[in-house]
Amino acid sequence: MNAFFNYFSEIGRGVKTLLKGMQITNGYFFKPREIVTQKYPENRATLKMFDQFKGEVIMPHDDNNQHRCTGCGICENNCPNGSIQILTKKETNAEGKAVRIVDKHIYHLSMCTFCGLCIKTCPSDAITWGQTFEHAVFDRSKLTKVLNKPGSTIKKEVKG
């Protein structure tokens, strides 16, 4: 008799737990306000990444097309993957002295692991994080970028 009773109480308990689970899923079905997904391409205009989001490495330029990079190559040395290459050139400055300045700051986005060592170690704060995250391109060579803009010069206050 006891076994008979257990048999049914077991079924009852089982069904109760199943109904509890269904209560949750059914509850969410009638709560469309809890939907958490983002409508990504539609909300592109309003979508803003966080300030410190690691999208890519960029070199900020001011209105006079001036950046802060001295071309010292510390970022190149610190990069674990060799995703930064710095080409320098010699130029005579206003005082007539020959100085080494950055010619091309080449950044291979495809090789970057976003560890942030280049930005952390940069002595003149020339590079920083950009918030772009849509990096899809049809040609891999487009992922190699030159960070300093053509014709840009170094800011005066930055010492080489």
Place this chain on the structure above:
Amino acid sequence: MVEKAEVILGENEQYVINMGPQHPSTHGVLRFELSLKGEIVDKVVPHCGYIHRGIEKMCEANTYQQIIHLTDRMDYLSAHPNNEAVSLLVEKALGIEVPERVKVIRTMLSELGRLGSHQLWWAAFGMDLGALTTFFYGLRDREKILDIFEESFGSRLLHSYICPGGLMNDIHPNFKTRVKELIPYLRKKLPEYDQLLTGNVIFTERSKNIGIMTKEDAISYGITGPSGRGSGFACDVRKAEPYSAYDRVDFKEILMTEGDTFARYQVRILEMYESIKILEQLVDQIPDGDYTVKMKPIIKLPEGEYYQRVETARGELGVYAVSTGEKFPDRMRFRTPNFSNLFIIDKLARGHKIADLVAISGSLDLVIPDIDR
């Protein structure tokens, strides 16, 4: 037709199937070679190495700062403890004392990472057992944690945030309020996990008395983390060798004695509550101060051997470094928790069904890149 039947059955009447490397429930590129007798698993031979990247070899050509970003890629679901292990090792070798602020933040990040990792595990475990909705509920809640990560240090998965000497940059001013919002949210949502899965009769039937691991086995095989604690092996490094701020927070080491799949499940669920408790204690106690100590640009460890262990979401991560005084380590060895946790699966799954094998491998919470390194 006779010929074809022989092709399928193979030798010794054993029905051998390859589960993986591309299979929904191995969670990555892991391959099990199963010998079956009907539905019953006779033998499991795990094959790994499909995502072997030679991190240990790469470390021999990287400075200690650069090693940090490689450790991210081992256990990517709880990346902070991996970074922390190397950082602690370097700090110990150099005798650096990091500021209090760093210690507290590191602890909080580890616990947030653990929460997120356990939530993802819960999600995937439910899916392994066929409850597809759990996947989305788990990820939904994990998303809140990832948002906190993203706001403070810009990435959601591979943070490279904890570095020798402190942190890469300071936490975002919103960090505190975000965590404070998170705690009541999780307290509300976590009981749903129990309601949906833990209490469910199908779930308990499928997980109780499946894959029983004795405490002796757990110690002998070196099963650490929640999987080991499910068998009563008190292996929590946070308790045994408190690092960062774990010595001043009050939390329980969850221990279960059953050692079956359900016990391992229950340990992780209860650990989530403990993590929330730790966060609650620390969120108001983040002291002001520096987020890093001044380090030399090139770190050279004094000659010798160093060993540091931390508790990741999956168990004990040991970092063993041999230094010859150069800027690169002579040998860097990571004793990853999943590597040890994987190989008991043959013992656990024998005599159970294929469906149980999936449940057991899910309950061990394997992250394949952590096995292969």
Place this chain on the structure above:
Amino acid sequence: MDQTTLQQTIAKLAPNAVFNTNPQFVEAVVPANELHQVAKALKDNSETQFDFLCNQTGIDQKGELKVVYHLRSTSLNHACVLKASASNREDAILDTVSDIWAAAEFFEREIFDLLGIRFTNHPDMRRLFLEDDFQGFPLRKDFVDNVNIIEF
């Protein structure tokens, strides 16, 4: 047990061991032929009870192939490091400890895979990560990968 008494206890169990200075652990270097016997003694002795092999790895140091065992006792909460070096590089052989700690079986397969130290009496001595026809042992210092040359 503090470090000095632990060292004395281990010295009793392994009379031929040489103790290195290591600020973190007691570090004993045992001769290769005594390794298995010492390991068994360390696990079974009631004063040491090293039942948890938390890390086993190989290193290639100064031309010598060594295996490092990090042992821990779960009941007595102490730890030690055991080291043994293989006699030569070409045919490096050590005894297995996989019959003492089950975890060693796969640690040893990994060591064989990456450093080429062969363990006698091991139940399944195959490569673990790399493919079976891989030439060479990558973690050795004299390893040169002719296919993927990476120079730093």
Place this chain on the structure above:
Amino acid sequence: MAFSIYDFSSFTQSIHQLLSGVMSPAWVLVSELVLVGLVFLMFYALLGLALVYLERRVCAFIQNRLGPNRVGPQGIFQTIADLIKLLFKEIFIIKNADKFLFNLAPFIVIIASMMAIGALPFAKGLHAMDFNIGVFYILAVTSLGVVGILLAGWSSNSKYSLLGAMRSGAQIISYELSVGLSMLAIIIFSGSMQLSVIVESQANGWWIFKGHIPAFISFVIFLIAATAETNRGPFDLAEAESELTAGFHTEYSGIRFAFFFLAEYMNMFLAAALATTLFLGGWMPLHFGVDTQFNHIMDFVPPVVWFFGKTFFVIYIIMLFKWTFPRLRIDQLLTLEWKYLLPINLFNIVLIAFLVMMGWHF
């Protein structure tokens, strides 16, 4: 042409007369068969697409997502886009597969489900074939589907497929019993196997209300067993995504895969429609008491709407099962059938027979 939304018999009669006026009786029969066949093909395809869309939206809402919402308004053309994609996909033929059986299997599965749909009464007079053994016919035809699944698993020459097929065989043969027995309950109540008669017998109240608790138990068992027989979660062991990747249809691609997919959804519709017809009054409106205002309002709603409304309600419950519960293991699946459902069902049948004998039902 007489047309009433409440009674389709006059509509079908008028088509018959129209055709009889222009051709000989034999040709009338042929053209009517062709007409009915075409209508059912269209219905089958459209309903399949609608159900796939519905399932995806329902599960999305359950999981706090939006689901397909890009192709067309609210994403309603998503499944059509998927269908076009599947049509253009390459059909793989596995080496060493038994090509004849491999190609045949999806057709067996889909034909079995389609034949069963033909016997359903959708509304008064909207009925392709009104067999006097309708229930029996549906049972017989649906169990043909397992042959297709077994063939698919066997002929694929894939180990996963074979495992899935064998699971499916064991499962369907077991659960056929419970489906049959719970249908038997209603046959005892209504005293007929003809589906239209069963529906008519519920004019004064649905069997789930009239039959007291035993009918409710039968309904629950029918729902569980029918879910199992359609290979849907939590009984989807035959495809068991996380264990066998895709089970019996692992090796199928393109439109052949779509056939299995469609058949699964149509089987779900069939199960829900049968539950509606047998237990929830078919196309009969919901009535309380006799000749009340409420009843008149309910009568105003067309029977087709009633039928589909109830069917989709049952479908929603079946979907809720799938998206809530973990999958059962094969031995638990059989335990559930042989230790729980079958004994309870047998006892239930005796109870119902006793009820009917005493005339205690309404």
